[in-house]
Amino acid sequence: xxYERQYVWSILFRLFHWALALSIVVLAITxxxxxxxxxxxxxxxxxxxPMATMxxxxxxxxxxxxxxxxxxxxxxxxxxxxxxxxxxxxxxxRNIKNLxxxxxxxxxxxxxxxxxxxxxxxxxxxxxxxYFFVIGQMLTGFYMLYPESATWQSIxxxxxxxxxxxxxxxxxxxxxxxxxVAIHLYLLIWNDIKSPEGMISSIFTGNKFKPKHDxx
Amino acid sequence: MTSNxxxxxxxxxxxxxxxxxxxxxxxxxLGLSDAMIPKLVEAAANPQKPPVVWLHFQECTxxxxxxxxxxxxxxxxxxxxxxxxxxxxxxxxxxxxxxxxQLQKTIKEYEGKFICVVEGGIPTKDGGVYCxxxxxTAMDILADVAPKAAxxxxxxxxxxxxxxxxxxxxxxxxxxxxxxxxxxxxxxVPGCPPNPVAFLGTVLHYLTFKRLxxxxxxxxxxxxxxxxxxxxCERRAHxxxxxxxxxxxxxxxxxxxxxxKVGCKGPETYNNCPTAxxxxxxxxxxxxxxxxxxxxxxxxxxxxxxxxxxxxGVPIPGGxxxxxxxxxxxxxxxxxxxxxxxxHAAVGIGKRLVKGKSDDEK
Numbered sequence: 001x002x003y004e005r006q007y008v009w010s011i012l013f014r015l016f017h018w019a020l021a022l023s024i025v026v027l028a029i030t031x032x033x034x035x036x037x038x039x040x041x042x043x044x045x046x047x048x049x050p051m052a053t054m055x056x057x058x059x060x061x062x063x064x065x066x067x068x069x070x071x072x073x074x075x076x077x078x079x080x081x082x083x084x085x086x087x088x089x090x091x092x093x094r095n096i097k098n099l100x101x102x103x104x105x106x107x108x109x110x111x112x113x114x115x116x117x118x119x120x121x122x123x124x125x126x127x128x129x130x131y132f133f134v135i136g137q138m139l140t141g142f143y144m145l146y147p148e149s150a151t152w153q154s155i156x157x158x159x160x161x162x163x164x165x166x167x168x169x170x171x172x173x174x175x176x177x178x179x180x181v182a183i184h185l186y187l188l189i190w191n192d193i194k195s196p197e198g199m200i201s202s203i204f205t206g207n208k209f210k211p212k213h214d215x216x
Numbered sequence: 217m218t219s220n221x222x223x224x225x226x227x228x229x230x231x232x233x234x235x236x237x238x239x240x241x242x243x244x245x246l247g248l249s250d251a252m253i254p255k256l257v258e259a260a261a262n263p264q265k266p267p268v269v270w271l272h273f274q275e276c277t278x279x280x281x282x283x284x285x286x287x288x289x290x291x292x293x294x295x296x297x298x299x300x301x302x303x304x305x306x307x308x309x310x311x312x313x314x315x316x317x318q319l320q321k322t323i324k325e326y327e328g329k330f331i332c333v334v335e336g337g338i339p340t341k342d343g344g345v346y347c348x349x350x351x352x353t354a355m356d357i358l359a360d361v362a363p364k365a366a367x368x369x370x371x372x373x374x375x376x377x378x379x380x381x382x383x384x385x386x387x388x389x390x391x392x393x394x395x396x397x398x399x400x401x402x403x404x405v406p407g408c409p410p411n412p413v414a415f416l417g418t419v420l421h422y423l424t425f426k427r428l429x430x431x432x433x434x435x436x437x438x439x440x441x442x443x444x445x446x447x448x449c450e451r452r453a454h455x456x457x458x459x460x461x462x463x464x465x466x467x468x469x470x471x472x473x474x475x476x477k478v479g480c481k482g483p484e485t486y487n488n489c490p491t492a493x494x495x496x497x498x499x500x501x502x503x504x505x506x507x508x509x510x511x512x513x514x515x516x517x518x519x520x521x522x523x524x525x526x527x528x529g530v531p532i533p534g535g536x537x538x539x540x541x542x543x544x545x546x547x548x549x550x551x552x553x554x555x556x557x558x559x560h561a562a563v564g565i566g567k568r569l570v571k572g573k574s575d576d577e578k
Contacts, residue, residue: 035526035527036477036526037458037460037476037477039458040458040459040460040462040468041457041458041459042459042467042468044457044459044471046457048457048458049456049457049458050457050458051455051456051457051458052456052457106560107560108563108564108567147444147486148442148443148444148447150432150433153432153433154433157433157434158433161514161515161519162484162513162514162515162519163444163483163484163485163486163513164481164484164510164513164516164519164520164528165515165519167483167484167527168519168527168528168542171527171542172542172546175546175549175550178546178550179549179550179553182550182553182554182557183553183557186557186560186561190560190561190564
């Protein structure tokens with residue numbers, strides 16, 4: 001079968017993806033340390049600042065995470081046609097149909113599926129839910145980073161409650177992220193095995209491969 | 217100590233020295249310059265004492281006790297000296313009908329002028345029958361008194377947010393004053409108990425400037441509840457340097473290290489305990505080796521417990537009340553996700569073995 005190279009993910013989109021992915025890894029490790037510091041300096045006068053250092057890295061990574069989110073929101077509106085929100089959000093008739101056919105395809109009920117260059121509607125739906133949690137993670141994070149700011153108190157208080165509730169939500173969303181990453185990686189490899197369109201390499205190169213006869 | 221209790225017995229009036237000291241403490245707590253102290257003193261010494269009606273609902277009287285039984289009696293006596301306490305079930309001499317008449321007289325005579333202090337939560341379930349005084353429910357009394365007051369001060373976490381009565385499952389439907397009173401300014405001075413200095417500062421601010429102090433989004437005065445305990449804690453350096461008490465009584469605990477790992481809620485709590493301290497003896501929970509339990513935050517019985525762990529436990533739905541920690545719940549969810557992935561992969565491989573390669577793979 002002949003395949004044709006097609007440019008799908010822009011440079012900005014790939015940068016967003018890796019900024020978000022790497023920041024999540026860093027945030028999870030440092031976040032776990034802040035939640036339950038597994039080291040104990042014990043000795044005084046060592047000049048070590050493990051908690052201060054971990055918090056510093058966590059906050060910097062938090063800003064990278066926020067920047068990545070802002071870039072994604074921008075691309076939702078002004079990205080290329082695969083990156084825009086309507087390309088995969090389950091709001092158009094075509095996407096709603098694709099949502100069910102893809103679910104059937106993923107559950108082995110059928111082998112037929114619509115070949116798409118961008119996200120399929122299942123991915124689009126899950127990503128929207130994920131960005132909802134990403135925004136929640138960002139807001140709880142800033143609420144805790146600036147606990148004495150009247151602005152963040154007026155945002156975080158009504159949305160999440162007291163600091164402890166925000167911390168709790170922040171912690172639970174981290175577990176959502178872990179689950180998301182596990183399923184995300186699994187489905188990527190699964191798709192790569194099922195249809196050799198180069199889904200995994202596309203997030204490095206921006207290119208996907210499409211069977212030539214498929215062309216509309 | 218002896219001289220003080222002697223003084224109390226001999227002379228129930230607050231001494232001039234004690235009076236000035238109390239006003240200075242309040243000015244310091246309010247963050248006012250020392251140039252303002254004479255104004256505070258003047259306002260506090262005004263012979264026209266504002267009448268105060270002190271209502272007790274679902275509470276333990278701990279707030280009153282901590283106010284009156286401070287090691288040095290100055291603050292409690294100062295407060296009793298600068299206000300005219302017309303109705304207070306714990307300290308008033310009158311009882312029964314006499315007391316209730318006094319209440320009615322005050323709220324009629326000083327309508328729009330008196331200060332109403334509320335101590336304790338207010339039950340609202342079943343018409344509020346779970347707290348009654350002289351045949352009237354707490355809801356009735358509050359609805360009668362609060363609209364006629366110039367301002368309402370909710371003292372303690374119960375009056376501010378419902379407190380322990382409002383903890384899950386809140387059998388009496390208890391709420392704080394702000395949930396029931398609108399129209400009259402309400403200020404929350406939460407804590408279990410609150411520092412008497414915070415209460416004194418609020419009262420003196422009102423007397424001096426004729427308005428309540430600035431508050432945060434929960435109605436707490438910023439001068440006392442504007443900063444986080446964690447950021448002013450004397451053990452903060454140990455936190456940053458990663459030196460923790462792993463459990464009570466261990467080497468780290470004896471050395472005075474950070475109590476974060478034994479569940480201190482200082483990082484989530486707004487209060488001035490590290491600076492104002494308690495009992496005129498310069499102590500507060502963390503200074504004596506016990507973590508903060510976040511008593512001045514709303515819903516602290518639900519959200520801050522278990523007091524010796526960082527995050528609240530998560531009840532598993534349908535688990536017959538079994539409470540697992542958030543972490544173990546997370547691990548279970550992750551396990552389920554992993555199992556789902558495994559099953560999905562197994563079905564895929566199985567199907568492929570049975571049916572052979574699909575068309576687009578050939």
